[in-house]
Amino acid sequence: MIIEQFFTGGIAHSSYLLGANRTCAVIDPRRDIDTYIEQAQEMGVKITHILETHLHADFISGHLDLARRTGAQIYAPKAGNCDFEHIPLSEGDSFRLEGIHIDVLETPGHTPEHISYLVTDTSRGDETVTVFCGDTLFVGDVGRPDLFPGMAKELAAQLYESLHEKLLNLPDFCEVYPAHGAGSLCGRAMAAKRTSTIGYEKKYNYALNIKNLEDFTNALTKNMPAAPDHFSRCSVINAKGPAIVEELPELKALNNNDFIGLIEKGDSIVLDVRCFESFGGQHIPNAYSLDLKSNFATFAGWLLPPDKNILLVTDSQGQALDASLWLRRVGLDRITGYLEDGMFGWVTAGLGTDHIAQISIVELHEKLTKGDETLVVDVRAASEYEDFHIQNSINIPVHELRERYVELDPEAEIVLICGSGHRSSMGCSILQQKGFRKLYNAAGGMTGYAAAKYGPECPMCRLPWTASSDG
Known part of the structure; x- marks a missing residue:
């Protein structure tokens, strides 16, 4: 048995190839599928199984594209009621990949239909050695249960049971292969390490050490990061069956x-x-x-x-x-x-353009020190703003500018700032569409502000291995 991990930065998604001697399975594939086909060819195995743990919220899955290219069968949660051709799976179902035995465990909580795949390498033993747990259990975190309106408490209770009554009963040596890592918004605070073991997570995962259900629910449903708009759309698209990329x-x-x-x-x-x-x-x-x-x-x-x-x-x-x-x-x-x-x-064709003035952190500091009538709008997430921010700035996360621009004076001189200049540029473009003209983008953002010794060091920036909202 061999496992290859494919990590997609940006969305911090992990997919996997589980290989036997002649055949293999791909778990939670991304939409651009050539990497799996090339890996299988290099290993000399045929892709025969495509396994989905759940209807992914943050990306479009490549299950249909991969099935079309390889002829492999798609396995997906029965509770997902998927419209495409697939083998529906429920708890207690099992199947084999040559000498690899795979059991299905229902682990709802992050989503209602979620399942995990328990893997036993029968050539070496009869205990579960690996679990592909999707977004139920992460390294250092667990899946967020608040993505479905009105269902957060119900899903949190299901997640608690999925973890404490099921996954944590696996052997301590069982390897944990989640679908996401640090930088994903499918959890609150995933670790940068991309795999773990049940025993290690039992000991060091903060969420698993919250033993009381009410405390667990509160921790997983309050003050969570905002969920991007596409999270609700992607789940529906994945259930229906995405368009084939080649078409x-x-x-x-x-x-x-x-x-x-x-x-x-x-x-x-x-x-x-x-x-x-x-x-x-x-x-x-x-x-x-x-x-x-x-x-x-x-x-x-x-x-x-x-x-x-x-x-x-x-x-x-x-x-x-x-x-x-x-x-x-x-x-x-x-x-x-x-x-x-x-x-x-x-x-050079003489066509009209627009502009956004880029202001350095030094220039911004001089403006604020002189007392210029400049409004600083910090477009980072609320949690980042709370860690440290420029005095008298206001916090409107960039996605909220689409509606909350009405709180700002379109005639005022406004500087937008984020962690680096990326999100603030996004925000400037949104405000410009709404008629704002006296806009500045703070190039370098709070990273530059801290580097210039105008404020404390950014907590995210001192950890080079983390994936911040800026990329």
Whole structure:
């Protein structure tokens, strides 16, 4: 038996290949599936099983694409009521992959239909040696039960039972392979380590050491990070069956006239994925700024309207292809094309642009020290703001600017700040669409603010192995 892990940064997703001598299974595959096919070919095994632990909320699964390419059967929770062809699984079901015996355990809590796969390598023993537990148990954390409106307490109780009555009864040496790691919003505080054991988690996982159900429920349902918009959409898409990637329209290179014509139709948005400094210098009016080097997929799924076509502004065709890959991972398939000659071709054609002034941390500090009438809006998450922030700044997380912009004076001079400049650039683009004009983006963000000794060191920044909201 051999296990290969595939970690997808940005969404912090882990998928797996479980291999026997001639055949293998892929667990919780991502949508771009070539990596699994190449790995199986390198190992000399055939992909015969595709195992889903649950209907993933934060990304679109590749189960249909992989089944189409390989002919493998899809196994999924019976309680998921999936519309695609699959083998439905409930507790007590089992199957084999040559000498590998796999038992199914129902472990609801993160989602109602969640299952885990218990693996026994019969060539070496008769005890469960590995569990693929999806989003029920993480390294250092457990799955959040608050993603379904009105069901948080019920799901928290189910999660408590799934953990204490089921998973924690597995042998201490049993290896834990979760579907996410540090940086994912499917939990509160996952560790950076990507695998663990039942025994280690029993001892050091904070959530498993909350023995009282009421305390456990309170800890897992209060003050949780906000859930991005696409979390509710992805679960539905995964149950119905995502569009096959190979059948999606090919990405088009669009000249200026075609690009303008599509904008004027009114059913498209412009998404600029260049670095935020370039966006600040020149961008197409009303474009969204989502730096591809930021936590791109999460904020694309969170901020972009899913009912609009997407027109990309990039530095190159390769960047356009990368952006398309990430957009499709979070269910944004309506990607029409990209501006063929980029912003250089746009401005040399004499077409109009907009700008966002980039202000350095030193300049910002000077403004605040002199007492200039400048409003600082911190667009980080509330928990980040509480850790440390600029005195007299106000906190409006970037996704909330879509509605809460009405709390701000469109005539005021406003500086947006985040951890680095990525989210604040996103926020500037949203406010600009709402008619705000006196905007500054604080390049370097609170990371630069702390580095310049204007405030305490950012708690996230002193941990280089963590994945912050900025990417």
